[in-house]
Amino acid sequence: MADTPSDSIVRGQLAQAFAYGGVATVLALGAVAIFFSKGDQGEQARNVLSTILPLVGTWVGTVLAFYFAKDNFESASRSTKELLGTLDERLRTVPVTTAMIPIDKATVRKLGANEKPDDLVLQNLADEMRAAQRQRLPILTAGGSPCLIFHLSTITDYLSKIAATPQPANAPPLDLKTKTVKNLRDEAKDLYEMATAFTCVAKQATLADAKTKMEAIKSCADVFVTESGQPSEPVLGWITNVEIRLRSQV
Numbered sequence: 001m002a003d004t005p006s007d008s009i010v011r012g013q014l015a016q017a018f019a020y021g022g023v024a025t026v027l028a029l030g031a032v033a034i035f036f037s038k039g040d041q042g043e044q045a046r047n048v049l050s051t052i053l054p055l056v057g058t059w060v061g062t063v064l065a066f067y068f069a070k071d072n073f074e075s076a077s078r079s080t081k082e083l084l085g086t087l088d089e090r091l092r093t094v095p096v097t098t099a100m101i102p103i104d105k106a107t108v109r110k111l112g113a114n115e116k117p118d119d120l121v122l123q124n125l126a127d128e129m130r131a132a133q134r135q136r137l138p139i140l141t142a143g144g145s146p147c148l149i150f151h152l153s154t155i156t157d158y159l160s161k162i163a164a165t166p167q168p169a170n171a172p173p174l175d176l177k178t179k180t181v182k183n184l185r186d187e188a189k190d191l192y193e194m195a196t197a198f199t200c201v202a203k204q205a206t207l208a209d210a211k212t213k214m215e216a217i218k219s220c221a222d223v224f225v226t227e228s229g230q231p232s233e234p235v236l237g238w239i240t241n242v243e244i245r246l247r248s249q250v
Contacts (some may be wrong), residue, residue: 080083087248091208094247098226099207103144107132109162110140116181117147126155134224143236147226148181148195158188198222202229203236211244 109128111117117139129137129152139148159176167174186191197219201210203226210223221241226233 008124027194090206091211091230091244091247092206094207096201096205096207096223096239097237099247100225100239100242102237103138103140104155106138106140106238108140109136110144111142111147113142115142116184118180119183121175121177122155122159122179122181122184125150126152126159137233138222138224138238140235145232146198146200146235149198150195151221154191154194156214158184158191161188161204162170166178198224200224200226200229200231201225205229207239207244207247210239211248214241214244 007177010105057208088100106236107128109120109125123140124138129135129150135152138146139150161181162179163174163176181192181195184195197217199213199217199220199222201213201223205225213219215222223239224231225237225239226235
């Protein structure tokens with residue numbers, strides 16, 4: 001909760017009182033040390049001064065640091081909120097149709113009429129991405145609706161783990177080129193969940209809407225634009241977390 005004007009005044013008065021009180025204490029101790037500067041009493045006075053002076057300085061410094069640090073923290077918090085609000089406002093002014101990659105210009109893998117996503121060979125998908133110099137590959141149904149989204153890192157992580165796993169002595173030679181989406185789903189559910197981590201927005205939405213829906217899904221980094229935001233509809237465009245981050249920069 002923000003301070004009221006009276007709270008700020010009281011804190012200011014306390015800070016001044018501690019500062020003036022600290023100075024007065026130091027001066028008083030100094031005067032005493034000078035007054036008793038000779039003989040054994042002088043030595044004792046200097047010992048007392050050298051002991052108490054750091055304590056007074058620390059005490060006053062702590063109080064002042066608390067006073068000013070609180071104001072600085074509140075100022076930084078306000079600035080952060082204002083900045084985030086500005087970024088959100090900026091995203092709300094950008095239609096998804098302006099920021100999206102039109103699906104007819106994107107590198108995608110569209111399933112055949114009788115083709116199942118489970119039967120897709122992972123190595124082939126990775127080769128398609130490398131050939132197109134892409135790190136992601138949307139998988140669309142025969143009707144053009146979103147099905148899966150594969151990141152190259154997801155496939156390489158899975159295949160490298162399989163290659164590093166010791167095989168039984170009597171097992172046939174391991175052929176990574178035969179591993180399919182079904183193998184990934186059955187053997188590495190966490191990686192398969194990343195391939196299903198996408199969402200959809202309507203073509204009337206803004207980048208702020210896309211960002212909100214993306215953040216609501218774990219590991220989601222891709223948003224597909226459809227006519228009314230339903231995943232059963234053909235994809236019109238594709239927005240990645242990279243595009244949203246670039247548009248959010250100050």
